[in-house]
Structure formats: C-alpha cells, structure tokens
Amino acid sequence: MTMAIDQTLLSYSTARQREYLEAIETHGSERKAAEAMGVARGTLSNAIAALKAKSAKMGYAPDCDMTHIVPDGFRVRGVSTYYDDEGKPRGQWVKSVEDRDRMEVIMREAFAAMAETLPRVHAAPGPVKVDESLCNLYTFTDSHVGALAWHREGGHDWDLKIAEQTLVAAFAHMVQAAPSAKVGFINQLGDFLHSDGSNGLMPVTPMHGHILDQDGRYAKVVATAIRVLRRIVDFALEKHEQVVVLLAEGNHDISSSIWLRAMFSALYENEPRVTVIQSELPYYVYQHGKTMLAFHHGHLRKNQDLPLLFAAQFPKVWGETTKRVCHVGHRHHTEEKEHSGMTVVQHPTLAARDAYAARGGWFAERSATVISYHTEYGQVARNTVCPEMFEEAA
Template identity: 45%
Template sequence: MAARKHDDETIKAALTGRTVAEAAQILGLHERNVYTHKARLARQGWSPEHDMTKSVPDGFRLKGTSTLYDEDGKAKLQWVKSSIDHERQAELIREACQAMSEDLPQVVPRKAGDSYLSHLLAAYPIGDAHIGMRAWGEETQGSDWDLAIAERVQCGAMAALVDQAPACEQALIINCGDWFHADNMEGTTSRSGHILDVDGRYAKMIRVGVKVMRQCIESALMKHARVRVCNVIGNHDDTGAIWLSIALSHIYANEPRVTIDTSPAPFMYHEHGKVLIGMHHGHSCKPDRLPGVMATDQAQAWGRTEFRYWYIGHVHHQSVKEYSGVTVESFNTLTAKDAYSAWGGYRAQQNMKCIIHHAEFGEVGRHTVNPNMLKGEAA
C-alpha cells in the first residue's frame, strides 16, 4: 500500500465515525501510521470518542480536559487545559529563522549613480502593511487580501513611487508599524489577545515580510544614493519589528549605501537640514503629546530645525494637524480592510505616499499611488 500525505483535517474526517482499519483504507495508509496520527491528534486535544473535538493551537499540547455531562450523559461543558509544547515551538522558531534567511545572502555593494540632488530627501512612509492578514472581499465589502496580494501591491507601490520621485541623494523608508499582522504562533495580538484573520503559517508570513521589505530597499537604491530604513514598533508586531531590523542589518552589513536603524525605542527621528521627522506608530502616545515628546527627546535638533513633522500609523486613515512647531500626520494603508475593520465601520482610502523634503524649505512635494493604479491590482 503506497503511503500518501494528508493534512490533519483529512485525517480527522477519515477517522470520524470509523475504525482505524476503515480510516487506513480510505487514507491509503498502514494502520500503524493511522494509530500514530490518532495519538498525535489526541495529544493536541482531538479524540471524538472521548468527547474531545477542539484541538489546541500549534506549538501547544493538551494538558487535560474536564467535561461536565448532563443527566442523559451528553457533554454539556468542557474545559481544555494546555501547556506549551517547547519542542514544537522550537521547531517552529527554527522554521521561521530558516524562512527569514532563505535566499537572502548578504548584499554585495553596488556603485551609486553619478548625479543626485543633495538638498532633497525622499520619505516613503508605509502605513500599516499588516502582512499576513487575510480578508474576504464579499464579507468586508472591499478587496480580497492575502500574502500574495500584499507582496504584489506593496512592492508595486514602492517601485511606482520611486519612479516618480526625483533623484534625491537620501531616501528614508518608514515602516510606520504593524508591518506584520501577527506576532505569535497563535495568531492573536500580544497585548489584548484579539483573534486575527491570518493567511498562512507564521514562517510563511516572515518569508513574505522580509522579501517585501528587501524589495522596497532595492527599489529605493535604484534612484537614491543612500537609504535609511526605520521599522517602527507597532501593536501587532512588538517583537517582529525588532527582529526584522536586526535581520535586515545583517543582510545589508556589506552595503554602505543602506542604513538599518536597529533601535528598539518607540520613537525614532531623522534630521535633514532644517527638517526634523519623528516616527511613531501612534498606539501608545496621543498626537497632541507628540510635539512635547519631540521637543524633549530632540532638544538640540529642535533648535536647529524649522520644519518638524511626526509621521504615524495605527489609525489607517489620513489626518493632518498642525500644532505649535510640529505637524502630525497619520497615513493610509495599502492593505484592504479585514473583518474586524469592516464590522467596526472603519472606512478609509488605500494608498501610499512619497514626500519630498527640501533641506531649506521643508516639504516641497508629494506623490500618491493606490492599488488600482498598479499592474495586478488588489481588487
């Protein structure tokens, strides 16, 4: 009997209401293999003959169950207790690390172009990318979204904006936070435990997320002499933003034209002539407090500059408010709205911008692209 590979749902379906021998016949597996799968699924919390039908998340193992039966012997309530499967989580982490470094050798330095505009800075603020998010357009009354669409749209938007930008000597790529949709194996937010709509495995999300950011950097290098990357920590990727920066710093260790900011601080800054840009996700500090944060953190730079900006994400919509000495702007995202946003009534445009800053005069221009302008649109 030739062995065939099956996913857990197929094995569960074959075993439900059948003996191991009958399931083995359906699956085309030896009975010993089916017993092995059955025992593994039981350790994860699935054993219908014992009224256990809910598996624990990958990376955990069943610790025990407590079932309350009614007077007719039917299960009424059940408590499922789990514990961390350290061996499996170590395996998942190894998979994630392998995916993170796959096809990403250290970049060989390349010669810059011959002519750049030294007085100009091209800023590319990327609103919450939420790579790894899944959306079903029929449910959300918008666009479908998954890893493949995210890769195509984000890379396409960056390439289009770079093409429209002047040959500024320096580019500033600002990941405004929430680059990754999930920050753990369970697919929940670490702070509040909200269950997320996730496309694919954690390792797959990492593979796509690193690839997309690297492509954004490569696009910027085609037009600009120097590129600085700031990955702001978001509420969806508290740890993801940190290891993304560290991974990129190793990838570009031999490329002097690229600087990866590896600071774990929640507030980041960039100075260009009389321009001072602050970067923050926007989840832990209200906009009206940001001017005071900048003035305190960057007291000397504040005195040297005249045009000061805060670029934030988090809210997924565009807003611009001028305070005394500082303008605070939040940015749209290219990503389609998920079920949470759709049910909550959140509606915002999908786009990404490139903002041009003059060293003497501050912002002097901007370009905008949206998914419908790109080849292979997300609709």
C-alpha cells in the first residue's frame, strides 16, 4: 500500500526530508519507511515534524485548514479561520511578517546577480615609487550619506551635496598629506548610508524602524554613495601600489553594506591592485607585517571586549603580531585606550549632527584621520582633517 506525497509539503523539504517522504509513500507508513531506510522511527518522525513546522510558518498546514502560503521572504504571524455551523471553514485571515533571515538570503542573491552585470574597471598604471614598509589607513566612519541636518538645530548643515563634497575633499587632502605608502587602506567603517532601504525604501533604521531625516529618495542616496566611493578608490589607485577596501557593516546600513561589497568586488575584479575585504561577520582584520589592524563598527560589542574577541577569532594574526590596533566608530566621538594587549581607536565622524543627536544633547568634534603603519614599528604618522578646512577653501 502506498501513500501519496503532498506535493506542496515536498516543496519545503530538504534532500533528506524528501527521501523520508518518498520512503513513506513507497512503504505506506513511517514505521515501515524507517525500517527500510535503517533509521530510528523517531529520527524520521522528527524530520517530518520539522518539515511541517517549517511549512506552517509559510502558511501551509492543511491539517489545521491553513492553505494560504505567504510570499518568499515572509512568514506567518497568525491565522484566523472562520467556520460555519457544520464546522467547515468559511473564511480566513492570514497575517504575515517579514522573515529577516530569509530576506537577507534573498537580498544577498539579488546583490550578487546585480554585480554580475556591472561594467568592470580596467587595470590602471600605479605610482612610480612607494615606501614598501608603509600602509596608510584612511578612516571614514558614520558618514551618513543621505542624512539631512539643519544648522539651526545641530550647528551645521548636511545633505547629499555637502556629504559628497566634504568626503571627496577630505580624502583628497589626506592622500596628498600622507606618505607614499605601498598600501592604501580605505577604511569605510560603517553607517556610510543613513538609511538601509530594507524597509520598503523608507528612511527608517533597519532594526527598530526609527524615522530618520533624509535628503532625497533612496535611489539618490545610493547613487551618491557609489559615486563617492568610486572617486575615493580611484584616487587611492593613483597614490598606492595596492588598495584595500573595507566596506563595513553598520547599524544603519546592514544590508547596504552587503550590496556595496558585492558591487565593488565586481567593479574592480579586473584591477589586480584592488582588494575588497569580504566577511559575513562584522569583524574584520588585516595584517601589515607585525601590525594587526582590526575593525568593527562598534554597534555590537563594547570597546573593552574587542581585544579578546579578535584574539579568539583571529589567533594566527594575533600570534604573529606585536602591534595590535582595533578601529571602531558608531559613537561619533574620539576615544583611544589600550585594552588587553590591543589599542582601541574610536573614530569621530565628518557628518553634521542631525535633529536626533542635537535634541539628545550629544556633541563631538568632526574629523577624519589617516594613520600610517610600518611593517615593524606600528604607527609612525598621523594626519587629521576637519570639515571647516574645505568650507574655507570653497
């Protein structure tokens, strides 16, 4: 005796669960199927139960009169079924909510596909002479491209035009002031975009949905962000033999950081002098001789916790280095302190205070810094810029 497979249920199954379903169909029961496959009946039953639980989250549980499936990227939050006097379902209300884990998978796939169609940048000639022992670390954090700030609230204006002019001018100045190092490391440390676009393109924070002051539509924000980063990378290629690009995850641009990494990896895949750091975790590391450079936006772990985290996660790099520095942002102000064998440098932002920061009473000097690291001696030079330098020049 055979049992027909529920084809809808089959569409949610893993390869192993599919084997179990096919065995049940062939042998007529879970007990016989388990015996034929040489597994415990409980193992098979648990696998089928897990499959049914998964399909129920998508709105499919026919034993409970749930047959309305929600789209991919969502999960069922609740189902209300109305029955007639004979106990037959007459109507149903299905409430769904975004499935963040699945949505992230979908977005990663979309970003990778998008990057496949981008025109590639061809290799360009590098500088004639560089210092082989140096790495210049150009740090930009919390740039909040797309934010809208008003000087009567926060002291300074900030919009898409100002952000682009300020960031490009700051980088050009730092490149000119820094030594001719072999490696130019573009440390974009997170919150580069003010909003993420993951909540229906609305200007809200991705995790909590807080409303943000934004200048223009998300498409304009994206175009400006890409244009700024392209110019920065191209400037760096003129100065340095090797260019390393970090596009870190921040709490404002969790998904945007994913497509930025995918896009810039594709854009410069034909330029062997450019390396875009790829990491699924928001903890990044780069080894320059005896110097360990670690990076985290700062939204998930406190500064004093980072040294032990990086020692545990990157033990080989930790063991091969004697100078260790972790760079963070997130808090929009400067702090530098040694913790457990590593100096943690908290960087400020070039962006102006928005209404939220102004009303909260938070003040901080606005600046960006290029730090030069030696393969043997660690930090050997530092140069800082502030927005006022470029306002006067204009």
